[in-house]
Amino acid sequence: MATDRNRRTADCYAVLTVLLLTLLAMNLLVGSTALPAGEVVDALIAGPKGGMAQSIVWNIRLPRLLAAALLGGALSVSGFLLQTFFANPIAGPFVLGISSGAKLVVALTMITALGRGLVLSSTAMIAAAFCGAMLSMGFILVASYRLRGMSGLIVCGVMIGYICSAVTEIAVTFADDSNIVNLHNWSMGSFSGIDWGDMGTASVTVLAALVCAFLLAKPMGAYQLGEAYARNMGVDVRRFRVALILLSSVLSACVTAFAGPISFVGIAVPHLMKSLFKTAKPLLMIPACFLGGGAFCLLCDLIARTLFAPTELSISTVTAVFGAPVVIGMLLRRKRGEMR
Template identity: 50%
Template sequence: MMGALSKSNNTNTMRFCMVFVSFIILYICAVLWNIMSGSVDISASEIFGIIFNGDKTNTVAYNVVWKIRLPRLMLASLLGGALSLSGFLIQTFFRNPIAGPFVLGISSGAKMFLAVVTIAMNGFFSRMPLSVTVIASFVGSLLSMLLVLLFTGRVKNMSMLLVIGIMISYICSAVTDLLINFANESDIVNLTHWSLGSFSAASWQDVRISAFIIIPTVIAIFCFSKPMFAYSLGEEYARSLGLNVKIFRIFLVVSTGILSACVVSFAGPISFVGIAVPHIARMLLRSSKPIMMIPVTFVCGAFFCVVCDLAARMLFSPTELSISTVTSIIGAPIVIWLMISRRKNGTGQ
């Protein structure tokens, strides 16, 4: 008995280590490939020199690497990880594998607020500064999150909350459409551009701000992996184990909201990452234990977004695709394939 017991425990830990390390290696490979690819050809040795020795002999290459590619890469990694993790949280929250981070109306709330700000500010700026876009969408996502949070306290049934989230999305979209109807085409270019989603024009400033928000949130989430496991059994069982479900639910919604608001404000709504990545992580781990899922989901999301961003930049270069185009085309088939193969294998045993 003891043999079988320690064996099953070891295989779990082994599997986790293997998956985690593989993703770190894959991520590093993707990062290297990403830095080297682009319209300006820079050799591997040159890049090595630029990054580690601060070699400024080739100014153009130095600027491309330090001012364009690296911040973009860092931002894609951070936001990709954050988006995937928020997807995992929202799936845990609703106990529904199809739920994504934007079901709570966060992205549409952001879009609506951005539309309002864009139109209101029209007189002040000839072109919206990026910082205003970021702040407006962040505030918008937090507002819709707060609205959902108000309902979280009252609604006992999770599926009701899901419906409320979807309804809030619809209302926000309708208001946005209404505003767009009365706006000039040229005024909403910014909005249209934003809603496609992209990591382009990332600066170190963006990276610093998002890291400042995302990293502490992720650490906090990891520290809550124990109650999250209890919560995945269902609220009544969680409560009987001594968990304060009400507070924990608020924690889940707030941390999901912060992560996805951060993503939305810096890169626009990016579809499918939040749904697909937690699935990939879960299937590979063959477990949904949060303590293993949280780190794997984050690294996997970072890897996924770096690869998708590379594809967005390079596939039809010099034309750049929107990041959502790539993530959907890659993400949706992965989800379908995973769902079907899971049915076939029964339960992953």
């Protein structure tokens, strides 16, 4: 019995890893400029300096696919942490307005900085996004003390998201700067335009947060039985809750800072992983969500880039098309479950 489950877990991880590697390879090989596989491999071996093929592989495709994998993973883990915190399977950084809050503060900071001729460092971007994320999170926490039940919280989060997006739109509309096009693209969500410097900052932040999240797996497991039981088992609930909030905010802030708000990944991927692994154990789910989120975003980015090439879709458009049905399916199944 126990070995059956271990077997299943191992199989699931193997499938996820193969999927992730395949998608990484596909993202490397497929693009608006047709490059034969041989040339891509050569360019990869030759290193970043050199001809056009090398430039495309090293400066465009590689950072983009690594960003998609890393940030997609971060977003799913952030969603999983929020779901644990609110004991609500449809909580996530996007629906709770946390991504939009981060987007708002980043946009305002960028407009202010650009107006003065300053260029924001990637660390400053993350800091701004984190402030925005915490701002939305503050509202959500206040609301969660007053609202019981999962739908109220979600409606509240969606509203916060709308308000933040509206304010961002206004700011973007009235900011007159040549960089506004860039800002507009970013505010729609995209993995393009991430350079190696950003990648370095993002990986350090995300990996550090991920390790911390993994170390919280034990109290998270206890917390799934509810706050009172967690406390009875010896969890320092107050410290645990603060840690959970900070980590999920850092993760989603980091994603928003570099790729803009991305919808549904934070809900759909954890749900898919729980269904695949048939468990919600945080110790297994945190790595699984990271791998799964990476694969999901790689697939979505591949579609966003290639479906109507050379025109690119925003990443949120694609994640919504794949993610929203998963969420709806989950809600329907849950309803049936309640009527059982």
